[in-house]
Amino acid sequence: MSLDTVKNATETPDASQPWKELGLKEDEYARIREILGRRPTGAELAMYSVMWSEHCSYKSSKVHLKQFGEKVPQNDAMLVGIGENAGVVDVGQGYAVTFKVESHNHPSYIEPYQGAATGVGGIVRDILAMGARPVAVVDPLRFGAADHPDTKRVLPGVVAGIGGYGNCLGLPNIGGEVVFDACYQGNPLVNAGCIGVMKHEDIHLAKASGPGNKVILYGARTGGDGIGGVSVLASETFDDSKPTKRPAVQVGDPFQEKLLIECTLEIFKEKLVAGIQDLGGAGLSCATSELASAGSGGMRVELDTVPLRDATLSPEEILMSESQERMCAIVEPQYVDRFMEICEKWDVIATVIGEVTEGERLEIFWHGEQIVDVPPGTVAHEGPVYHRPYARPEWQDALQADDAGKLPRPQTSEELRAQVLALVSSPNQASKSWVTDQYDRFVQGNTVLSQPEDAGMVRIDEETNLGVAMATDGNGRFAKLDPYTGAQLALAEAYRNVAATGAKPLAISDCLNFGSPEDPGVMWQFAEATRGLADGCLELGTPVTGGNVSLYNQTGETAIHPTPVVAVLGVIDDVNRRTPMAFAEAGQLLYLLGDTAEEFGGSAWSQVVHDHLGGMPPKVDLGREKLLGEILISASRDGMVDAAHDLSDGGVIQALTESCLRGGNGARIVVPEGLDAFTFLFSESAGRAIVAVPRSEELRFTDMCGARGLPATRIGVVDGEEIEIQGEFTIPLAELRTAHETTIPALLA
Amino acid sequence: MTTRIGVVTFPGTLDDRDSLRAVRLAGAEPVSLWHRDKDLHQVDAVVLAGGFSYGDYLRAGAISRFSPVMETIIEQAKAGMPVLGICNGFQILTEAHLLPGAMLRNNHLHFICREQKLRVENAETAWTGDYTAGQEISVPLKNMDGRYVADEHVLDELEAEGRVAFRYAVDGEAADGYGNPNGSLRDIAGITNAAGNVVGLMPHPEHAVEPLIGTGRTDGLPFFTSVLKKLVSA
Numbered sequence: 001m002s003l004d005t006v007k008n009a010t011e012t013p014d015a016s017q018p019w020k021e022l023g024l025k026e027d028e029y030a031r032i033r034e035i036l037g038r039r040p041t042g043a044e045l046a047m048y049s050v051m052w053s054e055h056c057s058y059k060s061s062k063v064h065l066k067q068f069g070e071k072v073p074q075n076d077a078m079l080v081g082i083g084e085n086a087g088v089v090d091v092g093q094g095y096a097v098t099f100k101v102e103s104h105n106h107p108s109y110i111e112p113y114q115g116a117a118t119g120v121g122g123i124v125r126d127i128l129a130m131g132a133r134p135v136a137v138v139d140p141l142r143f144g145a146a147d148h149p150d151t152k153r154v155l156p157g158v159v160a161g162i163g164g165y166g167n168c169l170g171l172p173n174i175g176g177e178v179v180f181d182a183c184y185q186g187n188p189l190v191n192a193g194c195i196g197v198m199k200h201e202d203i204h205l206a207k208a209s210g211p212g213n214k215v216i217l218y219g220a221r222t223g224g225d226g227i228g229g230v231s232v233l234a235s236e237t238f239d240d241s242k243p244t245k246r247p248a249v250q251v252g253d254p255f256q257e258k259l260l261i262e263c264t265l266e267i268f269k270e271k272l273v274a275g276i277q278d279l280g281g282a283g284l285s286c287a288t289s290e291l292a293s294a295g296s297g298g299m300r301v302e303l304d305t306v307p308l309r310d311a312t313l314s315p316e317e318i319l320m321s322e323s324q325e326r327m328c329a330i331v332e333p334q335y336v337d338r339f340m341e342i343c344e345k346w347d348v349i350a351t352v353i354g355e356v357t358e359g360e361r362l363e364i365f366w367h368g369e370q371i372v373d374v375p376p377g378t379v380a381h382e383g384p385v386y387h388r389p390y391a392r393p394e395w396q397d398a399l400q401a402d403d404a405g406k407l408p409r410p411q412t413s414e415e416l417r418a419q420v421l422a423l424v425s426s427p428n429q430a431s432k433s434w435v436t437d438q439y440d441r442f443v444q445g446n447t448v449l450s451q452p453e454d455a456g457m458v459r460i461d462e463e464t465n466l467g468v469a470m471a472t473d474g475n476g477r478f479a480k481l482d483p484y485t486g487a488q489l490a491l492a493e494a495y496r497n498v499a500a501t502g503a504k505p506l507a508i509s510d511c512l513n514f515g516s517p518e519d520p521g522v523m524w525q526f527a528e529a530t531r532g533l534a535d536g537c538l539e540l541g542t543p544v545t546g547g548n549v550s551l552y553n554q555t556g557e558t559a560i561h562p563t564p565v566v567a568v569l570g571v572i573d574d575v576n577r578r579t580p581m582a583f584a585e586a587g588q589l590l591y592l593l594g595d596t597a598e599e600f601g602g603s604a605w606s607q608v609v610h611d612h613l614g615g616m617p618p619k620v621d622l623g624r625e626k627l628l629g630e631i632l633i634s635a636s637r638d639g640m641v642d643a644a645h646d647l648s649d650g651g652v653i654q655a656l657t658e659s660c661l662r663g664g665n666g667a668r669i670v671v672p673e674g675l676d677a678f679t680f681l682f683s684e685s686a687g688r689a690i691v692a693v694p695r696s697e698e699l700r701f702t703d704m705c706g707a708r709g710l711p712a713t714r715i716g717v718v719d720g721e722e723i724e725i726q727g728e729f730t731i732p733l734a735e736l737r738t739a740h741e742t743t744i745p746a747l748l749a
Numbered sequence: 750m751t752t753r754i755g756v757v758t759f760p761g762t763l764d765d766r767d768s769l770r771a772v773r774l775a776g777a778e779p780v781s782l783w784h785r786d787k788d789l790h791q792v793d794a795v796v797l798a799g800g801f802s803y804g805d806y807l808r809a810g811a812i813s814r815f816s817p818v819m820e821t822i823i824e825q826a827k828a829g830m831p832v833l834g835i836c837n838g839f840q841i842l843t844e845a846h847l848l849p850g851a852m853l854r855n856n857h858l859h860f861i862c863r864e865q866k867l868r869v870e871n872a873e874t875a876w877t878g879d880y881t882a883g884q885e886i887s888v889p890l891k892n893m894d895g896r897y898v899a900d901e902h903v904l905d906e907l908e909a910e911g912r913v914a915f916r917y918a919v920d921g922e923a924a925d926g927y928g929n930p931n932g933s934l935r936d937i938a939g940i941t942n943a944a945g946n947v948v949g950l951m952p953h954p955e956h957a958v959e960p961l962i963g964t965g966r967t968d969g970l971p972f973f974t975s976v977l978k979k980l981v982s983a
Contacts, residue, residue, distance in 0.1 A: 006803075070885045111842055117781060160859070160860075160893055163860045164860070167799075167801075167862075167891070167893075168761070168763075168804070169763075170763030170764070170799045170800065201780055253803075253804070254801075254804070255761050255801060255803070255804030256760055256804075257808070258801075259761070273812070282931060293808075325758075346760065347760060436862075437861055437862050437863050438861070439860075439862060440862050440891045441862060442862070442889045442953065442956040442963045443763050443767070443769055443891075443956075444766060444767065445764075445766065445767035445955070445958075445959070445962055445963065446962060447962060448961060448962060459961075459962065462770075575961060576961060602905075614950060656792065684764055720914075749857075
């Protein structure tokens with residue numbers, strides 16, 4: 001194929017172009033022609049097609065995401081908001097923290113190992129591009145039914161990919177989730193989060209300003225992997241009739257990424273960059289157009305200088321390639337030599353591929369001939385915006401009317417005991433250590449808490465013991481029953497998890513996983529969930545700093561449960577004050593904080609015992625969540641509690657099981673007055689936690705709860721080698737441990 | 750004069766910062782060493798930290814042993830300088846033939862990260878003097894290629910000369926954290942050379958040096974205090 005230059009495009013206005021194959025709609029192609037005043041060149045078409053894909057342009061979700069910028073709570077912590085590679089929050093002592101959660105769902109279904117691995121790589125580079133040293137990663141994962149044969153293909157591959165890549169980067173993996181549900185059968189959700197730390201003055205933004213500054217591409221050579229990945233993979237539904245899309249998944253090299261991290265941090269340390277951007281989805285198309293449009297607009301790139309892994313790549317392919325482990329920096333001319341020296345030290349290939357120019361056009365040349373001449377903003381930010389129709393699905397009423405409260409409940413103590421064991425050994429409630437033991441949680445020597453704790457926590461300053469915590473949560477079952485409430489429950493749970501460790505929640509990132517936006521029912525779920533999340537963040541005072549939307553998670557007509565995953569970041573002044581979840585001291589008193597109602601809609605009990613999904617999810621009271629959070633944080637700071645565990649899926653019995661097993665101690669429990677044992681053990685009412693209080697602190701603690709109006713009910717004592725629910729049953733810890741810890745290995749090992 | 754202990758950074762080394770911290774907490778002066786630099790900068794001992802040097806794409810440790818810094822380390826180790834190889838560092842020491850044997854992929858084929866019980870078998874090496882023989886300690890273990898293997902006669906020789914420094918503790922119940930995690934022959938977790946100055950092990954003492962961090966135990970700190978005492982008294 002001959003080179004399609006700008007000159008050629010002007011001279012051959014009617015040449016037919018593969019816009020459809022590249023995923024563009026007819027009106028989008030027409031819009032490109034209108035912007036340029038001519039037909040696009042092949043290279044331009046490639047750039048627009050990837051940048052205007054759902055994945056990059058958020059064209060279906062944008063109108064709803066706007067709320068996160070509009071309903072902004074008063075919060076002094078925000079330093080950099082939505083729109084950059086990742087948001088940045090102030091955590092005090094001159095430190096800033098950047099964090100984000102992203103999806104790598106579709107690639108991970110096609111090629112579990114590489115899909116998951118490059119998901120980790122991408123989010124880590126996003127964090128790095130803000131000027132931060134990555135300090136921890138988390139991985140919220142969702143798979144099809146635990147006993148489905150394909151889960152045995154996807155899950156071990158995903159876990160090995162996360163481990164294989166993340167472990168080689170030297171980043172502790174401190175949290176996340178593993179959830180099974182048949183709705184994720186053909187659409188596993190592989191979300192990846194990363195936390196980075198920097199000093200305030202080191203924040204770097206993705207912009208190219210200053211004419212004459214050099215554009216340096218550094219890191220791995222560009223290859224043919226992942227070409228069109230964003231447009232093809234992230235934006236279309238899987239369909240058996242089409243050919244396999246394996247080549248569109250990128251292949252990761254964690255060793256190269258590790259070098260890139262160290263090299264970049266050294267470059268930051270010497271303050272050598274004026275702007276920086278990582279290369280992820282849409283590769284160079286994205287990096288050049290975003291950098292240029294965020295700066296003064298002008299940039300000239302000599303595309304033939306890009307180091308290649310495959311010399312036969314066409315300019316279009318180079319622009320679209322999603323080869324991993326690459327970054328693009330804007331460097332003032334006088335710093336270029338030093339920049340190159342540092343890259344050489346770390347054996348990282350670096351090439352000046354262009355420079356920032358006076359004009360407002362992004363111009364790309366191939367062996368001297370111009371193949372791209374566009375206003376960069378039109379590529380990066382002026383993609384189509386869809387106001388997709390949305391409507392409450394007609395089945396929603398029937399689903400909500402199918403009340404889980406009517407399900408048969410256990411009639412005898414024996415039956416109750418049997419259901420407890422069934423619950424704690426069910427794949428969703430069972431121990432996930434088979435998964436998390438494949439991740440390095442110790443590296444860097446700052447891990448204070450890691451899975452299965454409520455939140456992961458790392459120390460960020462060895463002198464002052466300042467630390468940050470993060471929890472990720474999402475419950476697709478709740479969101480299916482009511483997307484607005486479901487999104488708020490995800491937020492509330494992550495908030496509660498962070499507070500349970502003693503850290504103060506500051507801000508959130510989200511990963512919104514939904515089905516096809518072309519289905520009005522799915523769009524309604526999306527609209528409701530984003531509205532719920534935005535309202536919730538406003539009330540809790542935790543701004544959304546950024547995140548990611550993953551649509552088209554459906555096979556044929558069947559969408560996944562709407563699954564908004566929320567990551568809450570918190571700060572703790574002194575990690576010595578953190579509250580773990582283990583009941584480590586016999587004799588300590590157990591208190592249930594919050595109110596317990598008969599709430600079983602979407603509960604683990606309804607799933608495990610009755611395979612049922614219906615009714616309404618638990619009610620949300622964000623004022624109560626805030627109060628609970630304050631009590632948990634105060635109790636941690638003043639040493640009033642030795643352990644805390646949030647209550648969420650599986651309710652009281654799940655939390656007791658986890659905390660007892662973690663601490664190696666049993667508990668004697670009395671069912672509180674006014675509650676029946678079944679409701680007490682299995683209800684999933686929100687806004688609750690269990691704490692272990694040393695006897696010497698009991699009065700102080702209950703006084704505090706009383707004064708601030710948080711219900712605190714003494715439910716028992718840490719003691720013995722069994723969990724005893726008085727008047728009902730006992731389960732020896734050994735039996736409980738076997739039930740809780742053997743399920744996952746038996747399914748997957 | 751303070752005792753200087755160097756920690757080598759190869760491309761792909763991950764636990765260098767942790768090892769430098771452990772050296773500092775033990776009371777010695779931590780010194781960063783760079784793989785391309787033959788100069789050891791007057792250090793009195795060297796730690797080869799964990800990670801995936803050069804990506805470990807060929808074979809764990811296989812390329813690192815040929816790096817400039819290793820030339821000097823091999824020479825100095827033969828002359829008696831204390832050298833500790835942790836995880837990837839242990840793999841490098843076997844590739845460099847400073848210690849016998851080799852590490853293969855774990856028998857279960859997974860990366861494994863857990864708290865691991867070890868029994869100290871030899872408390873007389875440069876790096877184990879602050880332990881007592883038979884003592885049981887718990888430190889993190891995290892690796893993909895951790896299965897120690899060697900010829901039968903080499904294993905017999907190691908046993909006969911008391912050169913098995915650590916074994917995966919198998920007394921007590923066979924629950925998590927106990928027992929052989931990877932199929933290592935004779936439950937060997939770490940070994941020493943005949944002179945006792947070069948020690949290699951797969952588990953990570955440098956991750957167990959602070960009460961709050963990681964496992965919440967400080968069972969790994971004596972590695973670093975041991976060598977410090979040895980050097981000060983020498």
